[in-house]
Amino acid sequence: MTVKLLSAAKTFRLSRFNSLEFILGASLTIIICLAVLFSSQLFPGGADKIDLMARLAKPFTTAAHPLGTDPLGRDVLARVVAGGKISLFVGFTSVAGSVLFGVLMGLVAGYYRGFWDMVVMHFADLQLAMPFILLAITFIAIVGGSLTNTIILLIVSQWVQYARLVRGSVLTLREREFILSARAIGVRDWRIIFQHLLPNLIGPVIVLMTLNVANNILLESSLTFLGMGVDPTIPSWGGMLADGRTYLQIAWWVSVFPGLAILLTVLGLNLLGDWLRDSLDPTGRTSR
């Protein structure tokens, strides 16, 4: 009896923590997305407005520049929000691209097996053996750094995860009775794949997507910081951090706030992803 009560208390506490995880993760993500969506209303002056009279203003001193200004007198808060636009755009589009391609490849490989399965999976294994940074250096050395190229690089490097995840699930699902019976009554392949297989795969794919957006935002900012990602003239978090390094001695705020923005965005998404994983898979089979 006591044991039961104790374990019930534990579960309760865990679930409360989980929902705290959700509240924190969801509110961070929503606030950041809203700020980015309404950036032009929030900062009518724009992120590139130069105010040489207010160069290197300290943060928390004036209402006009709450987070201070950079050496050209540009508002740090406005630039951080504008940088969020780039990071979120890269994060979401690159994940959308890898999901589309990866899920399709995984479905085809897992459902039809045979030749295509072999080709896709051998390619996937080979790519997994090549760490991201090597792929990134090679790719950017060849095509040059830009917003589009960064997104393409992220799609190319991440689709494999979805293909493997989906293929693995399809391999077990295709032997289940509901698929066998659908096939037996002559349902078309594409209909089995999209109407019967796909809905059963969505849970883990969404978990992976959430964590993947977070990870891609980190990768994009690293690349841009190294000068291999987004064009340095566009305000972006990685680019601001690369600039800020020069003035670290005299203006800490130029380096602190963009990094904090990355941390909070990625943390929000990671919290959401973790919470989703726990809620969709209560036994913790897939938890790291």
Added chain:
Amino acid sequence: MAGFLIKRLLQAIFVVIAITLVVSFAIRLTGDPAVTMFQGGGAMTEADLARIRAALGTDQPFIVQYLHFLKGLVTLDLGRSFTGGTSVSLLIGEALPATLLLAFISMAVSVVLSIPLGIKAATSKGKGADQIIRIFSLVGLSFPNFWLATMLVLLFSITLGWLPPSGMSGAASYVMPAITMGIILTATNVRLVRTSMLETLQSQYIMVARAKGLSETKVLYKHALRNCAIPLITYFGLQFGGLLGGIVVIERVFNWPGLGTLAFDAVGARDYPVLQAVITVLSLLIVGINLLVDIAYGLVDPRIRTE
């Protein structure tokens, strides 16, 4: 066992050949190195270009160039850098130890941190300590490594003046780079230790060890830890690629004279012999370590061999 060894070795060789082939081929696609070398050198004639191509060997068919590169890899003669003409092997020889040393120290920092923390989290599953470690791990996973490095410089070099902000000079210069990567790695490792520990603690021999009255420390660190050491070593070994990737990025923050700095300078200057060599060395390292981990695992656990 011999069959398993040969199979894994062949796989590793295949991966290295595939990576070097793709990289060599892709780099040739980017344009004529002769033109790149000539940039800023004034007017050039077709005869000048032809001379440079012959000197670089880029007038040969791709497969000949690739075989030449492989031969250079074996004989440690990887040609000369386009910028400055230094021997590429010499440049690699200087940068590789700087990166590797940092990688091993970071790994050591992370092992020292993550094992006690992971064990603490596993033994207090669901309680306060576990939650705090979980939050630490989540925050650590969300930290951009290059920003953590910048913040450490801000705190320890600029504000407190305790540590040198950049360069590789003496023991003090290793502290911040190793702590940066150590913390980032620990965020992942602590979860791995916790999960393996939780599994191990459910085993019967742990119950026996406790039943015969061993102290909890002895049960945890002697019996449980030893039994999850093998999967943990595997996980840690497989992280080596990610670790090198991280180091390559933070080398920029600390002006660390390693492979990352060498690679990014080479990208900027379109110095292809150096770039090709760095990528090849990095992939050899990662594939090599993964191979060692696989073999070690196969030696210890016979079930892996038959997979």
